[in-house]
Amino acid sequence: MTNSPTPPYEPRNVQGMILRGYTHRYSCHMLFTFADRKGATDFIRALLPYVQSAEAWSNKPERMLNIGLTFDGVLTFEPGFKSQFPTEFEAGPWSADSQQSLHDTGPSDPKVWWNATKQAVHCIVHVYGLTAEALGSLVTTVSQAAGTNRVSEILPLKPERGQSGRLEEYAPLENYIHFGYKDGIDNPGLAWPADPAVPTNPVKSDPGDANNFLVGYPGSTFQPGPETGRAGRFAKDGCYNAFRVLYQDVRAFDQFLADTAPMVVAAIGGSEDHAREWLAAKLVGRWRNGSPLVLSPDAPDQATSDKTDFLYKRDDGNALRCPFSAHSRVSNPRDETMLPTGTPVPRLIRRGVPYGAPPVPPDYDGERGLIGIFLCGALAAQFEKLYSWINVNDFSNAYSPGFNTQDALLANRGAAGDRSFTIAMPIGNPIRILSLPQFIVTRGTAYCLLPSMETLRGIAGLLE
């Protein structure tokens, strides 16, 4: 990571969730469709007093929100912006090219996203509260503002088992997510490059630097845009959000661990309980408490549970600690040699939270998963590129002889990859699992721009 004391952007012009990981325990992520420009303008204006910027706060706000707009949402305010934003943002995550990376087939088919609603998503409001009451009151305010401005709410989940159908964070899990892992450990440093490169020679900044996430600054290999014209001014200091809701099939996951445990016991000894934990760690590259396998290969260790300072090629080149296709090793291969050589590893700012209560086995029914918030400056060059690697590990010649294994946890097994999973062993044959099951189903995806505070004021009609 490179560092400069004064970045050129103003934190008070950037929406808070981009640069800060909120620790508010309660959140709700509300999807809306606008009916007309006037209603949309009045809706945003009503929410504006609650929008949190990235400026440091002296007192933690009890309740606050951030706003994202899909391209259809942007067009509601600026119909002239067609063909001026990145193609994948305009075309949407269901488009043929995006689907080459995302591979949402079968139960993940875009046709059934958002509980098969026919309505287009225009706007996502991310509401946060320190308490359930604080969250509830702001959700009511947002909902009333929608009602009075012909803005209709989409309920993205089936309202079943007493749930509202809204995307509500399941707060008791705190820093953990379904499948039992600690999450949100490794995120980009968001420093500013010390040597801001000129646009014609952009390969200078660290992929975790903030100029790769905020639109409108030079020196990023990933080229956040648009940079020029009216659209460039509209997008400046914004950031894209690949908002992706993923159902987690805990039944399939637990079953897989139980079914495979005897094979693991045969290889490493010990109990089946231990074998299940060991296997869970091998799927992700971290033990469930967060300890990375590269640093704690034999057992979880509290002292390493938040550690991020390790490399793969240097520290575990033969994957004897962390398997190549482990989720963390695919979604951030760190120092592995890339194809083409010299291309940087894209990073994502992860702000996701779990939804739905965990199951009480043997009853696994019910809706639960991850409200995935993946922030980036370039949806294609960062989010989609990583997603294509998740579905097929073809980005490094270290990964598999056929260049087509898949992320052990996430991949859509319907993609044209090799479903097997190999765990290299220091002594004896590797453990080879022939066919990994499907653990994840996509419930919906929306590509949003989280515009700057100034742009939000502009579309709320407050700058004229």
Add this chain to the structure above:
Amino acid sequence: MANPLTLYIPIKQDQTTQDAAQAARKHFVSTYTPALDHFGKVHYARFVLIPNHAVPGKILAICVMTSFDGPTNPYLTDFWNDPALREVFAGLAKMALADTSITDYTGFENFINENNLSEIGELYQAYKYTVVQIKADVKYPA
């Protein structure tokens, strides 16, 4: 399976542009082989000049046809960040009949997508291997 990209760009009819198009075709393979080799995802690339039947001797359009592995948009930044490849596209945009000035990467990405006549899936391929697999001589069935 690979995907097709067929860039079809009608060009200006003045002599400078016409000469530039001829020169670009002549040097296309030799100039861009190193960059495409390094990129490692393109199976084939052709640079074709489409004759203007209404005005004999003139070129109506340039057509760049490629088949490559995986999605297009995530890898376009690699083209943009490669000075040699960026030059090809800047040259194409300059020759285009439609007034196209590419002022940033977003403009470049839209230029490629808007002039691409092919859709994903519209390609016959006799084999299912990727360029990387073929070059590494991967033997087992994918």
